[in-house]
Amino acid sequence: MVRMLEERGVMARLGSQLQQARSDMGERASDLVVRAMGFLGVPYRYGGNSVDTGFDCSGLVRAVYEQSFGKILPRRADQQAAATEVIDRSDLKPGDLVFFNTMRRAFSHVGIYLGEGKFIHAPRAGGAVRVEDMRVAYWRTRFNGARRVPLSGQDVGSP
Numbered sequence: 001m002v003r004m005l006e007e008r009g010v011m012a013r014l015g016s017q018l019q020q021a022r023s024d025m026g027e028r029a030s031d032l033v034v035r036a037m038g039f040l041g042v043p044y045r046y047g048g049n050s051v052d053t054g055f056d057c058s059g060l061v062r063a064v065y066e067q068s069f070g071k072i073l074p075r076r077a078d079q080q081a082a083a084t085e086v087i088d089r090s091d092l093k094p095g096d097l098v099f100f101n102t103m104r105r106a107f108s109h110v111g112i113y114l115g116e117g118k119f120i121h122a123p124r125a126g127g128a129v130r131v132e133d134m135r136v137a138y139w140r141t142r143f144n145g146a147r148r149v150p151l152s153g154q155d156v157g158s159p
Contacts, residue, residue, distance in 0.1 A: 031068055032112070060120075098113050
């Protein structure tokens with residue numbers, strides 16, 4: 001009887017810790033989304049990875065994750081796809097990465113999922129960081145997959 005009560009106590013504490021971790025993740029994802037939205041309007045620049053120089057798609061993702069979580073992601077979109085956890089499109093949560101085939105090769109473009117079918121990205125030369133809807137035909141037909149960045153440890157893949 002005492003052992004059963006002790007196990008219930010342990011389970012209750014674990015459940016509470018799990019709920020807190022989920023809450024923290026939601027808060028951290030919200031912080032990441034807010035930080036990403038702070039880059040709206042920053043000009044596109046091929047190879048760019050800062051507000052000062054501008055961003056390309058993977059540079060934006062890399063900067064947001066580094067500033068939000070201290071995570072160092074690989075530099076290119078295809079490397080970011082390879083270094084992160086595959087998830088189903090139906091499991092997307094704010095802060096996850098979404099990949100597209102925009103250059104006739106898989107994982108040639110990346111953005112950060114915001115929720116409700118929207119994502120933020122640095123689109124192309126002459127453009128600026130902006131929010132788009134993944135459900136429009138252009139993005140829907142080019143969708144390559146979704147990934148989640150593991151938050152344990154410092155770096156993901158090679159920089």
